[in-house]
Amino acid sequence: MEIYIEKYVDYLKNIKKSSENTVASYQRDLVKFSDFYRENGTEDIRSINETNINTYVLYLEKNGKSMATVSRSIASIKSFFGFLFREKILMDDPSVNIKPPKIEKKVPENNTEEVKKLLFNCIDLTTLNSTDSDESVMKFTQKVNQFDEEFPDLKNVAAICVYPNFAEVVKDTLEVEDVKIACVSAGFPSSQTFIEVKVAETAMAIMEGADEIDIVISVGKFLSGDYETMCDEIQELKATCKEHHLKVILETGALKTAANIKKASILSMYAGADFIKTSTGKQQPAATPEAAYVMCQAIKEYHALTGNKIGFKPAGGINCVNDALIYYTIVKEVLGEEWLNNGLFRLGTSRLANLLLSEIKGEEMKFF
Numbered sequence: 533m534e535i536y537i538e539k540y541v542d543y544l545k546n547i548k549k550s551s552e553n554t555v556a557s558y559q560r561d562l563v564k565f566s567d568f569y570r571e572n573g574t575e576d577i578r579s580i581n582e583t584n585i586n587t588y589v590l591y592l593e594k595n596g597k598s599m600a601t602v603s604r605s606i607a608s609i610k611s612f613f614g615f616l617f618r619e620k621i622l623m624d625d626p627s628v629n630i631k632p633p634k635i636e637k638k639v640p641e642n643n644t645e646e647v648k649k650l651l652f653n654c655i656d657l658t659t660l661n662s663t664d665s666d667e668s669v670m671k672f673t674q675k676v677n678q679f680d681e682e683f684p685d686l687k688n689v690a691a692i693c694v695y696p697n698f699a700e701v702v703k704d705t706l707e708v709e710d711v712k713i714a715c716v717s718a719g720f721p722s723s724q725t726f727i728e729v730k731v732a733e734t735a736m737a738i739m740e741g742a743d744e745i746d747i748v749i750s751v752g753k754f755l756s757g758d759y760e761t762m763c764d765e766i767q768e769l770k771a772t773c774k775e776h777h778l779k780v781i782l783e784t785g786a787l788k789t790a791a792n793i794k795k796a797s798i799l800s801m802y803a804g805a806d807f808i809k810t811s812t813g814k815q816q817p818a819a820t821p822e823a824a825y826v827m828c829q830a831i832k833e834y835h836a837l838t839g840n841k842i843g844f845k846p847a848g849g850i851n852c853v854n855d856a857l858i859y860y861t862i863v864k865e866v867l868g869e870e871w872l873n874n875g876l877f878r879l880g881t882s883r884l885a886n887l888l889l890s891e892i893k894g895e896e897m898k899f900f
Contacts, residue, residue, distance in 0.1 A: 533566040533577050540615050561608035573789045577616070580791075581626045583829050585609060587790040587822050593636045594821055606630055635821065639854070639861050645892060651856050652888045653687040654874045655881060656714055656845070657900065659694055660813075669698045673705040675900050680708050682899070686892070689885065690874035691744060695720075696737035703741030714744040714779075718769055721783075721812035723748040727765055734772045744777040745769070748812060751786050754796055763803040770804030779845055779878075780805035784823035785815050793823050797830035807843035809880065818848025819880075821858050828866035835867075844871070847880025853887050 541559050544550040550558075568588055569580065588609075592602050610627040617625040659672050672692070679688050691712035692702050702713050715737040718730035734745055747769055753762040770778045780800040787793050797808050808827055811818035824846050831842050844867070846859045856879055863871050871877055882900065889897040 533569070533575070536577055536616060536621065537562045537566060537612070539619075539621075540612050543615060557604065558608045558611065561605045562612055565605070565609060569789075573792075578622065581794075582629060583794055583826055584790045585627055585630050586829070587826055589630070590635060590825050591822055635825070635858065635861055635865060638865060639857050642857055642861050642864070647857070647860060648853065648888050648892050649686060650872060651853075651860060651879065652885065652892070653690060654877050655689040655879050655885055655888075656691045656693045656847075657689045657885055658692075658813075658847075658880055658882050660716060664695060664698065666698070666701050669694055669701045670705050673702050676711055677705070677707045679899065683889075690878055693746065693880065696733055696740065696742065699737050699740035699742045712743040713741050714746060715742040716746045716812075717742075718745075718747040718765075720746070720748055721814040723750050724752070727768060730765065731768060731772050734769055738773065738776055742776065744779060745773050746779040746781060746809065748781040748783055749796060749800060751783050754787070754792075754799075759795075759799055763799055766800060766803035766805065777806040777843075778804060779807035779809045779843070781809040781812055781847075782823075782827070783812060783815060784810050784820070784827075785817040790822070790826045793826045794830050797827050798834060801831070801834045801840075801842050805842060807845050807878065809845040809847055809878075811846075811848035811880075813848030813880065816849075819846040819850060819859070821862060824859055824862050825866065828862055832867055841871070841876060843876040843878065845878040845880055850879060850881045850884055853884070853891055856881075856884055856888070 537559065540562070541555060544555045544558060565588060568591065569584070589602060589606060592605060610630060613622065613625050613627040616622045657676065659669065676688060676692060688708055688711050691714040692706070693714040693716065694702055696715040696717050699713055699715050706713065717734045717737050719725035730747070734747070737745060750762045750765055766780060782793060782796045782800065784793050787796055800808050808831065810823050810827065828844055831844060835841055844863060850856055859879065860872070863877055885900045886897055889899055
């Protein structure tokens with residue numbers, strides 16, 4: 533990208549006759565933009581699209597940059613790409629519709645009791661530990677049963693998420709309505725096993741009582757460019773799930789770039805995903821607002837093209853109520869309020885349940 537920045541700087545100096553301060557300001561903004569994408573594995577300027585630029589803007593906001601700094605950066609980026617388009621270096625201008633997402637600034641208005649109750653109802657209450665046992669999973673499920681009795685004014689969690697060998701334990705123990713049984717499957721969390729094993733494990737989980745299945749894409753296949761095999765596996769697993777929801781985990785921390793995250797999102801949806809999910813929580817970084825923004829943009833574009841609504845689930849690293857509010861705000865701003873229900877929005881977490889409950893009730897709660 534550096535060579536194009538040099539061409540643009542030369543244009544500002546010699547053609548547009550901009551002041552030294554203006555040239556220095558634009559150059560500084562563009563170098564930071566270039567550094568961000570180089571660090572995230574994007575070298576070719578032709579691969580940068582509108583979603584990539586919006587991701588960078590969100591990154592600036594998330595890191596506390598002032599509105600003036602963000603606005604100036606956007607102006608620099610739009611002027612730069614406009615120049616490249618006019619010079620026919622690029623066939624399209626990816627910056628033409630760019631506006632600040634302002635996600636972070638909208639979070640406080642969503643910090644309400646009503647939103648926190650909705651977020652609680654979107655939780656996939658999860659236990660995925662090597663120490664899980666029939667007894668511990670039974671006790672875990674019994675707490676969900678007790679919740680309805682102790683908090684009749686609140687809606688329960690959306691689902692209980694466990695390893696597939698515990699699906700029957702949850703099914704036999706669960707007494708409340710409207711709480712689904714979700715199982716990770718298909719070689720979770722690495723997805724490194726035979727497709728026959730993935731299909732068999734998924735079929736057995738459903739047979740044992742799973743309502744929903746969470747799988748991981750074959751990240752290695754994707755990164756090596758074998759998109760066909762990755763998609764074939766998702767299609768085969770969706771065929772195994774039939775009417776049961778299939779949540780497809782992208783492992784966004786391994787994909788690294790916005791371009792990869794968007795491509796994996798689109799491929800997964802066309803291959804049969806009912807939800808796309810950020811992370812397993814077993815690899816860092818896990819869920820991030822930047823990845824969530826890209827995935828929600830992909831869902832929005834897919835819906836516009838097909839009419840199909842795909843759900844979104846951030847998971848891993850949701851450590852506080854404000855994290856959940858940020859993801860809620862991204863979904864609300866990008867996808868709209870019709871996505872704000874547990875049929876299309878989930879949160880993969882356990883620690884968040886007590887934190888949300890504490891804020892709703894106004895006192896520290898350690899129920900789960």
